[in-house]
Amino acid sequence: MLSYDVLILGAGPAGCSAAYDLARAGKRVLMLDKRMFPRHKACACGLTRKTLKALRYSVEPVVERVCHEIVLRHIASHTAQRVLVRTRDPICAMAVRERFDAFCLQQTLAAGAELCKVEGIVALREETDRIEVDIATAAGIETLEAPVVIGADGSNGQSRRLAEGLRTGKEVRAAALPAEPQWYARGFALETTVPYAMLPIALPGGDTPQDLVFDFAPLPGGYGWLFPKGDHVNIGVGAFAPTPTGDACLKSVTRALLTEYTEANLGITTLPNITGQYLGMGGQAYVPHGRVLLAGDAAGLVDPLTGEGIYSAIVSGQAAAAAILACDATDLTEEYARRLQPLQKTLAFSRRAAQAFYAHPERGFRVMRTPLLRSLVLKTYSDGLPPTKLLGILSKIFA
Known part of the structure; x- marks a missing residue:
């Protein structure tokens, strides 16, 4: 049986962020992933300023465009409204998720972490001082062990339900996973990519292919977007706002809606490809337990x-690594919970803001038309400013 200091399920941003810090600190770390990299991942991949600051290394080699402007659109009383937001500093950097993830993985492996491709996780067993992980590989079933496991395998991964199973038993098998935890919710998004070469000279939406657009007209509980990349536009629609039943307005996100939205904005009726992705939410209520720490989408930490x-x-992966480095396993969950708390507080604010904004988007759009409030919103969501001040103002507007 091979032993490691930490096993990480998933080699995306959460897994790599944790593995990078742990490996740099001298820990023996193994990441397990079902996919070979680079691999396609549905994601608009706009990197905010706070994201770029949180990374331990520059990702400039995979940045395809830097945006200083955002176009915000909304329809109120059958009248289209449009706000152009300009900033001195870049609002976000554009990358392609496939290349971004591969680059982050490259940096993480260079830091000393290891990667193993697996067919899946077969079982987890919690012993007194370690977790045993049965993995399926091309060679058969193998068993690995480590004092701590980080679940960072995304919204569709197994780790969240495996961890849930270990709350009530010492072993959980992938063939008999428990239900999703009650705190977990989902969003859903569909996207496509359209090469600039396919676009007409004049776009029917009135914007240019280089505009970064957020459009709050297409569907309830979410928005449409156009993200300009190096040689193409990423265009999509997504539902994010949680409903009383937990999930976002998922049924409204359809291929027909994306096709209609793309035709209205880009004049394209035949889409080259359409891919979708569930988004893990509800993580403001996640409580770490035992020797399996969840991070990223697996922990429901999408805004x-x-x-x-x-x-x-990135932030949750780093928090998990810091908790592991700061204490022994007996205090691990408390330490991780403490380090995760600032992010969870921000997500709790965002959940309230989402419920208010998507219920009354015309009021939210009025906020974005006011320069001072617009600046505060951008500082909160692009720079990572604590939302306390913004919360006080918005509570009066949406009262």
């Missing part, structure tokens, strides 16, 4: 207002 997940993945 329910914006749908942004990369920042939370």
Whole structure:
């Protein structure tokens, strides 16, 4: 049986962020992933300023465009409204998720972490001082062990339900996973990519292919977007705002809606490809337990207002690594919970903001038309300013 200091399920932003810090600190770390890198991942991949600051290394080699402007659109009383937001500093950097993830993995492996491709996780067993992980590989079933496991395998991964199973038993098998934890909710997004070469000279939406657009007209509980990349536009629609039943307005996100939205904005009726992705939410209520720490989408840490997940993945992965380095396993969950708390407080604010904004988007759009409030919103969601001040103002507007 091979032993490691930490086993990490998933080699995306959350897994790599944790593995990078742990490996740099001298820990023997193994990441397990079902996919070979680079691999396609549905994601608009706009990197906010707070995301770029949180990373331990520059990702400039994979940045394809830097945006200083955002176009915000909304329809109120059958009248289209448009706000152009300009900033001196870049609002976000554009990358392609496939290349971004591969680059982050490259940096993490260079730091000393290891990677193993697996077919899946077969079982987890919690012993007195370690977790045993049965993995399926091309060679058969193998068993690994480590004092701590980080679940960072995304919204569709097994780790969240495996961890839930260990709350009530000492062993949980992938063939008999428990239900999703009650705190977990989902968003959903569909996207496509359209090369600039396919676009007409004049776009029917009135914007240019280089505009970064957020459009709050297409569907309830979410928005449409156009993200300009190096040689193409990433265009999509997504539902993020949680409903009383937990999930976002998932049924409204359809291929037909994306096709209609793309035709209205880009004049394209035949889409080259359409891919979708569930987004893990509800993580403001996640409570760490035992020797399996969840991070990123696996912990439901996607922002329910914006749908942004990369920042939370990076910060939570780093928090998990810091907790492991700061204490022994007996105090691990308390330490991770403490380090995760600032992010969870922000997500709790975003959940309230999402419920208010998507219920009354015309009021939210009025906020974005006011320069002072607009600046405060951008500082909160792009720079990572604590939302306390913004919360006080918005509570009066949406009262």
